[in-house]
Amino acid sequence: MKKELSIAIIGAGAAGCFCAINLKRMLTSSNVHLFESKSKALAKVAVTGGGRCNLTNTFKGIKNLQEVYPRGEKLMRRALSVFSSEDTCAWFEKEGVKLVTQEDECVFPQSQDAMQIVNKLLYNIKELGIELHLNERVTSIDIKKWDKVVVTTGGHAMPQGFQLLEGLDIPIEMPVPSLFTFNVEGDWHQQLMGNVVDNVKAFIPGTKFRSQGSLLLTHWGMSGPAILKLSSYAARYLAERDYRSPLCINWMGGRTEQEVRQLLQEMKQDQAQKLVTSVYPQCFTSKLWGVLLDRMGIPMTQRWGALNTKHINRMLSVLIADIYQITGRCPFKEEFVTCGGVSLKAININTLQSKQYPSLYFAGEVLDVDAVTGGFNLQAAWSMGYVVAKHIFTSYQIINQKS
């Protein structure tokens, strides 16, 4: 007679719930228990995407997965080959959730309501007879008590969050925050709050960390996609330096020195009679251009035609390599994740199974996998939850075919 599997999933977030539902559908005879320390399951999903839930991304235009998964790119390549973003869209649409794709390739429920995703998953959990244990914090793992244990406890900013793994000797990569905005030295940005430059290149001098995208000036410093991506790429580097580091901005979207020099020479020639304050590159607002002129040390009364070589060089250096000082970080309210977690060295990245304990699995942000903003983090949770469900199902079938 086939054995009924008894499975414990610890953490009823995106990865845990998705794993439980798919597993129970594949292995209807299994007893799936889902443990959640809070009074509600999927509490984080309810607030994702500012309450709209950016549940995935089309991945169009992503040439290298490392761009979006700075940690866990290899694992995600395998997981996406098993359960892709197309599979996510098809899965939710089959459940009756209509989806919309924005111009920036982010996918949301058409209702623009994260609760539609939460309620759909909760409905499935109930309908399938998955036993949801709310208000039950698991403090240690008794592997022998269960046939399979899946840990989906999410990211934790502090190492204490991984307490339940104590005793199992599982290596943990030190957790640090990812996806934050930069506090920048000085108060010059306060008057520029809300100014956006569509395409800048941001990088940390002397490192390989660089990103491109739009930049938003805030009361405390800088935000926007270019900064959030850079905070993700350099999460560990910046944490080690207590969030103090120089930051270099190419305000001209990565245009080369030669290209910008040519543009400035053309402006000098074509706009000779105009004041430097009245004509400037299109990407700037007049307020931001005024602040940059100040950084260049060029008087507001100067005319383009009167700029000498020294002026042009000073303009050039601010436009393509403007140096600021990061003095701290601020959480990005729309989304933040943890860099670090269970080391990928401890698991088989194809099956998400522990190398030490074959009946133990990990999925979601508890692993040292995290992404930039844009729906990639939830996609990681769906893909990994599915991979674990499928592997438990397949290995069960193999064992039963043999016996």
Ligand SMILES: Cc1cc2nc3c(=O)[nH]c(=O)nc-3n(C[C@H](O)[C@H](O)[C@H](O)COP(=O)(O)OP(=O)(O)OC[C@H]3O[C@@H](n4cnc5c(N)ncnc54)[C@H](O)[C@@H]3O)c2cc1C
């Ligand atoms: C404000 C905000 C907005 C976000 N918006 C987006 C977005 O729009 N798109 C996107 O892709 N990503 C977004 N993210 C990131 C995304 O929500 C996470 O990456 C994702 O939820 C991770 O899923 P998970 O299941 O691994 O962890 P979680 O969703 O964190 O779930 C883990 C669960 O485990 C429970 N738990 C922890 N320890 C225990 C224990 N010992 N015993 C029992 N239960 C336990 C927790 O209470 C929690 O419910 C956002 C994050 C935040 C904070």
